[in-house]
Amino acid sequence: MNETADRVLGGCRIAVLxxxxxxxxxxxxVRLDGTASRVAFTTLAAVLVVAAWWVLRWKPVPxxxxxxxxxxxxxxxxxxxxxxxxxxxFGDGDWASGLAGWHLLVLLLDRPTLAMAALVFQMxxxxxxxxxxxxxxxxxxxAVIVGLSVLAFQAATLTLIRVVNRRAGEAAEAxxxxxxxxxxxxLAEQREADQRSRFAGQLGATLPLLAGLxxxxxxxxxxxxxxxxxxxxxxxxxLFAENDDVPDPLVHEVSACVxxxxxxxxxxxxxxxxxxxxxxxGIRRELTGxxxxxxxxxxxxxxxxVLRTGDEIRVAAITDGEPGATANGSGAVDVEWHALGxxxxxxxKWRSRPN
Numbered sequence: 033m034n035e036t037a038d039r040v041l042g043g044c045r046i047a048v049l050x051x052x053x054x055x056x057x058x059x060x061x062v063r064l065d066g067t068a069s070r071v072a073f074t075t076l077a078a079v080l081v082v083a084a085w086w087v088l089r090w091k092p093v094p095x096x097x098x099x100x101x102x103x104x105x106x107x108x109x110x111x112x113x114x115x116x117x118x119x120x121x122f123g124d125g126d127w128a129s130g131l132a133g134w135h136l137l138v139l140l141l142d143r144p145t146l147a148m149a150a151l152v153f154q155m156x157x158x159x160x161x162x163x164x165x166x167x168x169x170x171x172x173x174x175a176v177i178v179g180l181s182v183l184a185f186q187a188a189t190l191t192l193i194r195v196v197n198r199r200a201g202e203a204a205e206a207x208x209x210x211x212x213x214x215x216x217x218x219l220a221e222q223r224e225a226d227q228r229s230r231f232a233g234q235l236g237a238t239l240p241l242l243a244g245l246x247x248x249x250x251x252x253x254x255x256x257x258x259x260x261x262x263x264x265x266x267x268x269x270x271l272f273a274e275n276d277d278v279p280d281p282l283v284h285e286v287s288a289c290v291x292x293x294x295x296x297x298x299x300x301x302x303x304x305x306x307x308x309x310x311x312x313x314g315i316r317r318e319l320t321g322x323x324x325x326x327x328x329x330x331x332x333x334x335x336x337x338v339l340r341t342g343d344e345i346r347v348a349a350i351t352d353g354e355p356g357a358t359a360n361g362s363g364a365v366d367v368e369w370h371a372l373g374x375x376x377x378x379x380x381k382w383r384s385r386p387n
Contacts, residue, residue, distance in 0.1 A: 045092070066115055068112060073112070076135055079108075083101065083139055105136055113129060113157065270320055273285045274313065280308040285320050286347065290336055299333050300333075302338075303337045306340025306341055323347055343384040346379055346380070355376040365380050
């Protein structure tokens with residue numbers, strides 16, 4: 033949103049700058065009369081050139097330049113205005129009263145409140161000059177009407193630019209929100225497709241086991257068959273947990289594995305240390321995969337720990353079952369198995385920033 037609004041506001045700055053330059057050269061240069069008028073004209077031209085250094089590069093005039101520049105513009109306008117007789121104000125010879133306001137807009141367009149205050153102050157100086165000398169009331173009334181018309185037009189220009197800038201920002205934000213929604217929808221569809229693929233893969237691995245139990249080629253009393261069934265149930269339970277929206281997905285999936293082990297009578301203690309850290313879904317699968325094997329092999333007891341320190345995450349288990357395989361899948365997660373007497377120790381380790 034900010035980038036689009038900045039581009040629109042930058043274009044408005046350039047438009048006001050070019051309009052001011054055209055007014056000064058095309059309409060004011062031929063109306064100079066006297067030394068004070070020429071000095072004021074040259075000063076305003078110099079301010080415009082300085083401001084153009086930033087405006088033409090699509091940047092606002094910085095505070096240290098804009099504020100002193102506004103003071104210089106007000107002084108130049110007052111010099112040119114007070115050099116004129118009161119009866120010539122807002123006439124053919126009074127080029128400064130209207131022109132100075134455009135210079136103030138060039139300098140203060142990004143600061144609308146200050147710009148409006150400067151416009152009012154500049155026109156007030158002109159009105160003070162009008163009232164400083166005896167003048168016919170009709171002339172004063174006409175001058176006030178002309179001055180207020182100039183002020184109203186410049187103020188309307190300032191307001192219109194701010195409205196256009198705000199609408200551009202709102203349109204950009206709406207477009208960005210549509211893009212974000214489309215992106216979220218695409219991600220959700222991708223996650224759903226991945227989930228279906230994983231379920232299909234898991235069911236594909238489970239169906240032969242179910243078929244074997246159904247046609248009695250597999251004996252449910254066999255220890256190996258029971259372990260296969262337990263592993264398949266744990267894998268499905270972890271797969272369901274993977275799709276849950278929780279603050280700490282890794283611990284949630286580890287807890288799902290622990291829950292099924294406890295349901296079949298294994299006493300499991302779970303210890304978690306360290307703050308939650310983002311872990312990719314694939315890495316979580318590799319961290320919990322060896323844990324499932326260790327818990328399925330456990331006969332009566334298991335101790336599970338999740339340790340998170342800096343950029344390293346470890347999932348470990350000590351059980352009274354047999355050690356599993358030492359090899360791991362993709363190599364992103366290091367898995368170790370060791371026999372500790374009648375117990376086995378497993379550790380899966382992942383570093384978010386590999387050495």
